[in-house]
Amino acid sequence: MPNISTVRLRSRSLRPRSPIDESLGESHGTVLDEGASSVARPPQISSLVRSASSTTSNASATNSVTADTSVLPTVPSSDHPSASAASSQSDNERNQPSAVIAQIEEIFEAVIVAVEQGTQLSLPLPAVIRILEIAHEALLTGKLVTKRNIFYQDKQLFRDQRTVDALVDNIALTLGVGRHALNIAAAGKGLVAGPISLTLDDDGSILPCDDATLIPTPDRLRHVEWSRAQWILVIEKEGKGYPDLCTRRFLFSLHQSRPYIPVYGLVDYDPYGIRILRNYQRGSANLQHERDCTVSTIHWLGIRLADIRSYHVGIQEDIADSTSQTQASTHPHSSQGQDSQIPDTLPSQPSSRTRSAVSRQSAFEANTASLSNRDRKVALETLRSLPANENDEDGHYLGELQVMLMLNVKAEIQAVDNLGDITTWLDSKLCME
Incomplete structure (x- = not known):
């Protein structure tokens, strides 16, 4: 490898997804179209409560309910009377566990009222309630759960990992918080290697990164011990699409701790490579509610x-x-006129x-x-x-x-x-x- 000391990041990418629809009035069908190659755009949780739709999933009828859109609380929009108050609330206050727990419990109470009134909900409400229940328990106990773990807790209910991924992001968007504020994280996919060591928050253990090491979730990261690294190189491989949130937040943490160390990106020479770099710089369209996950100064090193x-x-x-x-060899006397002798055949071997x-x-x-x-x-x-x-x-x-x-x-x-x-x-x- 190069002589210059380096911290190298390599992450597997997620497949591109359609951006989350932020319109409360637009109607959609099922969350997941198993026959399609991408996840259907999920409606916000606040729009789950709507009149019954003739289109339902293959799940049983108990998994589909319908009610009025006023049943569940919504995040105030810019033209809402309380929008100014909501906008003045700091991100730190909104992401406090107690505030998130209160919002989840408000949704639980609203759903109980809807059920008592005999109304129905159009999206697979049990899946939403199950995720909210797991997030509520994780916040109360201070534990961190992965989206993969949520899926395996009830595979029959969720049916597909992509359903969990979409609903978790949608719940976070509706509550106006980042996914980490729900104590839910994606399983680590990125790798880090270089002259640094990571101190973990859960048990204080030190994780050396001399060899390729799985990137921990930022919530577990207490401290980064720097040695002699002079730059950070992000290498994006193992698929096309957006880099996972865990890797992006980890890169943000590294940059925040050493903002004077340059950050470079090495990606494929194709449209996806450029989109990946811009994702590190500006974030993804469907995760705009996530904070602390962009590095605007990352420089495109190659390949070009x-x-x-x-x-x-x-x-x-x-x-x-x-x-x-x-x-020259086949026409040695070409400058001497037409009487020059020209070979009948060209050399047989180049x-x-x-x-x-x-x-x-x-x-x-x-x-x-x-x-x-x-x-x-x-x-x-x-x-x-x-x-x-x-x-x-x-x-x-x-x-x-x-x-x-x-x-x-x-x-x-x-x-x-x-x-x-x-x-x-x-x-x-x-x-x-």
Whole structure:
């Protein structure tokens, strides 16, 4: 690896999901469409109470209820009379366990009233109540539960992990708090390695990170002991989509403890890679209620087309040189006029330099690919999301996305490794920053 000391982060990504619909009046069907490749957009908890829908899931009728939209409490909107009071409440106050417990108990009381009145609810209410019950218990006992653990506590009720994921995020959004305020966290997926050690809050144990170590949830992190790290490198692999919240919050914690240490991102050269970087910088559209999970100063280290094409330019020069040499050898007296003797046939074997150039050209083509229709759609969506008053980083995103679309090319991080030595490339890139 490079000689410079580093903290490396590598995280598996979550598959992209549709943003949570923040409209209280829009109606949706079931939370999860098992026949689709993505999760259907869930309505807010405040809109679960509505007239009966003819569309229900395969669950039994007891899992579907319907009632008036006024039954459950809602988060005040900007035009609500109490909106100013709600907006003046600090995030810290709203995220206090006692405040969250009170909100959950208000929902319980409202649901009891709805049941006593014999009304029905349209979304799988038992799943919502079960998650609220687990969160309530976790807050009372001070324990942390994972979304995976919630799913396995009642697999028959939830039927799919994605149902739990969607409802947990939706409950947090409706209550106006972050997921961590419910004492619910995603199972760790990211890895950290470098000259740091982590002190955990639960038992005070120290977690060295000399080798790849599973990132703990930020709620368990008490202290980060820094050694000689000079920068933080985020490496995004193992899938396409948004990085998980645990990794993003951990990166935020590292940056907060050492804000003067630069943060770099190394991602694939494709529209998803740029979207991932922007997710670290600005957060995801469907988790805007989450706090302390963005690092706006993260810098795009690579890979870019120039990192691959710089080798490709050398190939073209080799081919041009080899072509001119071949012409000179096959037409040695071309400058002496038409009487010069020209060989009847060209050499049967290309020169070693030509073979090397063709081999390197083949290597470039083997390590790049064409954009899929989905890639192009993501690129166009990202272009539309870039601000009009773009900064230097957004300008780089804009230019690279346009080049991707025009040249119809993408590549993974391994393309740099396969075409050369990624450690040498990485060392030189970091030294240039």
